Amino acid sequence: MFDITVFFPRAVAQGIPLLFGSTGETLTEKAGNLNLGIPGIMYVGGISGVIGAFLYEQNTASFNPFLAVLIPFLSSLLGSLIMGLIYSFLTITLRANQNVTGLAMTTFGVGIGNFFGGSLIKLTGAEVPNISLSATSICFRKNLPFADSLGVFGRMFLKYGFLAYLAIVIALLVSYFLNRTQTGLHLRAVGENPSTADAAGIDVGKYKYVATCLGSMIAGLGGLYYVMDYANGIWSNDGFGDRGWLAIALVIFTVWKPTLGILSSILFGGLYILYLYIPSGMNLSLKELYKMIPYVFTVVVLVISSIKNKRENQPPESLGLSFFREDR
Amino acid sequence: MEKKNRVPRFHIEKRASLPWHISLLIRLLSILAAFVVCALLTMIITGVKPGDFLSTMVYGSFGTPRKMWITAQNVAVLLCISLAVTPSFLMKFWNEGADGQILMGCLASSACMIKLADKLPNGLLIPVMLILSVAAGAVWGIIPAFFKAQFNTNETLFTLMLNYIATQIVAYFIVRWEVPKGSGQIGIINQSSEIGWFPQIFGNKYVLSILAAVFMTVLIYSYIRFSKHGYELTVVGESTRTARYIGINVKRVIIRTMALSGALAGLVGFLLVSGINHTLTATITGGQGFTAVMVSWLAQFNPIAMIATSFLIIFLERGAIEISSAFTLNQSFSSILTGIILFFLIGSEFFVSYRIRRSANSEAGKEKK
Numbered sequence: 001m002f003d004i005t006v007f008f009p010r011a012v013a014q015g016i017p018l019l020f021g022s023t024g025e026t027l028t029e030k031a032g033n034l035n036l037g038i039p040g041i042m043y044v045g046g047i048s049g050v051i052g053a054f055l056y057e058q059n060t061a062s063f064n065p066f067l068a069v070l071i072p073f074l075s076s077l078l079g080s081l082i083m084g085l086i087y088s089f090l091t092i093t094l095r096a097n098q099n100v101t102g103l104a105m106t107t108f109g110v111g112i113g114n115f116f117g118g119s120l121i122k123l124t125g126a127e128v129p130n131i132s133l134s135a136t137s138i139c140f141r142k143n144l145p146f147a148d149s150l151g152v153f154g155r156m157f158l159k160y161g162f163l164a165y166l167a168i169v170i171a172l173l174v175s176y177f178l179n180r181t182q183t184g185l186h187l188r189a190v191g192e193n194p195s196t197a198d199a200a201g202i203d204v205g206k207y208k209y210v211a212t213c214l215g216s217m218i219a220g221l222g223g224l225y226y227v228m229d230y231a232n233g234i235w236s237n238d239g240f241g242d243r244g245w246l247a248i249a250l251v252i253f254t255v256w257k258p259t260l261g262i263l264s265s266i267l268f269g270g271l272y273i274l275y276l277y278i279p280s281g282m283n284l285s286l287k288e289l290y291k292m293i294p295y296v297f298t299v300v301v302l303v304i305s306s307i308k309n310k311r312e313n314q315p316p317e318s319l320g321l322s323f324f325r326e327d328r
Numbered sequence: 329m330e331k332k333n334r335v336p337r338f339h340i341e342k343r344a345s346l347p348w349h350i351s352l353l354i355r356l357l358s359i360l361a362a363f364v365v366c367a368l369l370t371m372i373i374t375g376v377k378p379g380d381f382l383s384t385m386v387y388g389s390f391g392t393p394r395k396m397w398i399t400a401q402n403v404a405v406l407l408c409i410s411l412a413v414t415p416s417f418l419m420k421f422w423n424e425g426a427d428g429q430i431l432m433g434c435l436a437s438s439a440c441m442i443k444l445a446d447k448l449p450n451g452l453l454i455p456v457m458l459i460l461s462v463a464a465g466a467v468w469g470i471i472p473a474f475f476k477a478q479f480n481t482n483e484t485l486f487t488l489m490l491n492y493i494a495t496q497i498v499a500y501f502i503v504r505w506e507v508p509k510g511s512g513q514i515g516i517i518n519q520s521s522e523i524g525w526f527p528q529i530f531g532n533k534y535v536l537s538i539l540a541a542v543f544m545t546v547l548i549y550s551y552i553r554f555s556k557h558g559y560e561l562t563v564v565g566e567s568t569r570t571a572r573y574i575g576i577n578v579k580r581v582i583i584r585t586m587a588l589s590g591a592l593a594g595l596v597g598f599l600l601v602s603g604i605n606h607t608l609t610a611t612i613t614g615g616q617g618f619t620a621v622m623v624s625w626l627a628q629f630n631p632i633a634m635i636a637t638s639f640l641i642i643f644l645e646r647g648a649i650e651i652s653s654a655f656t657l658n659q660s661f662s663s664i665l666t667g668i669i670l671f672f673l674i675g676s677e678f679f680v681s682y683r684i685r686r687s688a689n690s691e692a693g694k695e696k697k
Contacts, residue, residue, distance in 0.1 A: 123657075285500050295489040
């Protein structure tokens, strides 16, 4: 039986990593940088959190829940910051091709994730059979104690770990920042027309750096949420899959509006697991076909949005181009 | 307020042009620097000495005759995929969908091998497989090209999504054709009869892909350099407005070029199934479609230079796999090393097209003293 009170929380759990990823990518793209490295950065965000949590769990005598959350959280941010800096240095300072740099970042990031995921135990010489951070994961998944007593409402909206709410708060903050603050206006100017922004006295390079690095850090939290909350603290190689690419698709789907991203990411999350709910009887092969629903949906959305071709729904004008002041 | 009038001590300017040997030297130096970083990183992680690092890398690619043949075959396959995506990139069509196009080619070949095995003689079956694979790849390339040409739909994401759709279609057929039932895999197709297997050339199973790579290199090189089509797609890549002005039908060029890219990717699919693997899996391409994008770009879309760049990537990959198996580490180590080399090569392009000069206006410097 299809039960919305069961389906909805699962869709949200699938959607939160996408929301982190698309919010981060939106911020980056608004500064004119098309970061196709987001899938890799999300892997790095996840594995950095795992490394932090693993080292803490292995080396601490007294387990402190507060530190158990703080250490993975900070190490995840640090990992994705480093990735963001590499991307920014190559594309902003060295003006490299953004598509190619992004793909290289993804190769590198997924490699880092799978390598440390597969070799962490050997490298640290720990005596455990596999990376299972259940103690840390429990801290991440802690929810309000009275959620269960509130019936259906509590089950549907209050049963998530703090990172899920953080994702929504960040999406709202980024939206407010982009549309309601002067710095946000400057940032959008950099993405639309960097030469004009430069002439108006805006430090184009600085804006691009900060937006890209912050965007990477936000996206990296999506990886952290996936492994600590969704996957119960168990890292599996390639487990994160193609969610990073879906997050980038979501940016176009939401026409660069993070507030729309909150609902659309839940929609995408639902599409991602829809195949589990479509009755296919004994025919297992049909399930494989149903798994393509989110991708087909994305394609349809891409085509429709390009046919409608509304002016206010266009990407930032200089998206994907590097800025060199003497190029006029 | 001396801060306001600060003049930067260095500034960046574009180079007019650079002799080819200097730009080659810059790139070689960046590879060298990347190798030093890779060696240091490997030393930190595994404790292996830098000298052993290099010798293990070389052993991984050239240690035994069999390793050498496999290296040559991998280079050939990666080169073929890179050549397949090159026409679309020259047109500035960001085709990230080679994986999907190859998969559709693989699917067409496997379908023929399974369904037509006892209906057609081998001499007829193989050409049929070849044609259908090429057609399947071409169709998978035309779909995003059509929407790009008609509505300017974002091709990067479209082709990416088509990769996943192709993967699921292949997964569907794998479940339908699985042998034995419930195993989730097809296994070697026609293992005893070898129907639909491309015959070995000179009795060596590795030669076929090398010949295919040579054929495709010549084909793409002359297509881009000497044919009218090649000229048209280059103009479209430089500027669609210029192209329209000189009377090129831009929509037709986009669709035609992607049909070619897709068809060649489909040919690689045929090569993988009929010539090399004799089976179908959803991960048969191993994500080489992405790697090919970087191989092609690193070679500045020059088919001859692509031989060198695809060799570099395969050398790294096989060397890193050798290192990781010697230290029982995860094989993804090769992705990390590949990433580092790519970062250095991507970064080195800056020094090819720009130079950093000390500011001529040195009054700022004097004031500081």
